[in-house]
Amino acid sequence: MISTALQVFLYALANAVLSELIGYHFVYKRDDYQSIKAGLERTTKRLAAEEANETNRSNQRKRQRRIDELKKQVQVYNGKASGKSMRLSLVTAALQIATFYYMSNYAFPNITVAKLPFTPFGFVQGLSHRGLDSDDYTDCSAAFLFLMASLFIRAFVQRYGNWSIRKASPFAQALEQAKEANL
Amino acid sequence: MPLTRRAAAEAKPASTSGSSTLPTASKFKRAFQRGQEWEKDDLQTVLFWALNALSCVLGVACGALGLTGYFGFLTYIVTSFVGISYYCTHLLDVDTDEFGGKSELLQEGYMSSTGLFLFTWTITYTFVYVDLLGYVV
Numbered sequence: 467m468i469s470t471a472l473q474v475f476l477y478a479l480a481n482a483v484l485s486e487l488i489g490y491h492f493v494y495k496r497d498d499y500q501s502i503k504a505g506l507e508r509t510t511k512r513l514a515a516e517e518a519n520e521t522n523r524s525n526q527r528k529r530q531r532r533i534d535e536l537k538k539q540v541q542v543y544n545g546k547a548s549g550k551s552m553r554l555s556l557v558t559a560a561l562q563i564a565t566f567y568y569m570s571n572y573a574f575p576n577i578t579v580a581k582l583p584f585t586p587f588g589f590v591q592g593l594s595h596r597g598l599d600s601d602d603y604t605d606c607s608a609a610f611l612f613l614m615a616s617l618f619i620r621a622f623v624q625r626y627g628n629w630s631i632r633k634a635s636p637f638a639q640a641l642e643q644a645k646e647a648n649l
Numbered sequence: 650m651p652l653t654r655r656a657a658a659e660a661k662p663a664s665t666s667g668s669s670t671l672p673t674a675s676k677f678k679r680a681f682q683r684g685q686e687w688e689k690d691d692l693q694t695v696l697f698w699a700l701n702a703l704s705c706v707l708g709v710a711c712g713a714l715g716l717t718g719y720f721g722f723l724t725y726i727v728t729s730f731v732g733i734s735y736y737c738t739h740l741l742d743v744d745t746d747e748f749g750g751k752s753e754l755l756q757e758g759y760m761s762s763t764g765l766f767l768f769t770w771t772i773t774y775t776f777v778y779v780d781l782l783g784y785v786v
Contacts, residue, residue, distance in 0.1 A: 468776045475768075514689070583717045583774040606771060614771070617764025618701065621757070625697065 478615035494629035574608035712773025
């Protein structure tokens with residue numbers, strides 16, 4: 467059983483590396499993307515320095531204006547970067563979905579690749595038991611193991627390459643928005 | 650909104666080595682030293698790998714010990730939270746509030762560390778209790 471699970475791991479690794487290489491070749495290594503990345507880093511650093519800088523009351527409004535200006539610049543850079551990488555996101559998502567379907571329908575059909583040490587709840591069972599005939603919901607399908615592996619392998623490959631602009635997770639973005647709403 | 654002229658002039662192409670201010674080897678050497686001055690980006694990188702390493706160890710431990718169900722999840726949540734807090738405050742001696750708090754520093758590590766924990770937990774459990782001992786059928 468463990469050798470099948472390792473095969474699934476290799477599929478996930480190959481998928482993540484291929485996605486990142488496609489991204490590097492078509493988007494990240496281009497000068498326009500690099501200039502956006504450099505500009506964003508510079509502006510973010512200036513914004514952090516400005517926010518940390520304590521001034522007296524008379525300069526407060528001036529400082530606030532500068533902070534607002536820098537925040538707008540960060541938004542513009544983020545928008546531009548998203549525009550550049552949008553087509554890439556579609557390609558990598560398509561690649562991932564294709565691998566997902568290939569694995570559950572052709573490579574490992576009705577094969578239990580691992581035993582889960584927990585019983586998944588609700589809608590997760592649809593994934594973890596995808597394509598399996600057994601009644602034991604601790605049986606793990608190749609598709610679910612592939613998703614679990616992809617969660618960290620993609621992050622590791624992106625971190626190692628460090629070519630793209632790193633984005634906060636949806637959870638962190640929601641946290642940031644909640645903070646701003648409270649202010 | 651268009652970029653200001655000053656911002657556009659500052660936006661020069663960067664090297665492909667990334668935004669980090671320190672080379673990787675130096676960064677990881679400092680990850681075991683107390684009371685260092687940290688840039689936010691470097692600290693985020695070190696905590697990202699620390700959380701993932703901890704998750705991997707926890708996954709292997711939970712799988713080998715045969716923890717199942719909510720008990721395994723609870724062990725992971727409590728131990729990773731306590732472990733990272735201990736690492737920041739006692740080993741690195743860093744005030745995380747200066748960098749926006751732990752949630753901001755670890756924002757990129759949550760998803761990957763959860764995935765890594767689930768994966769290593771499942772794989773180790775399968776290897777030990779199904780392949781080696783044949784307890785679970």
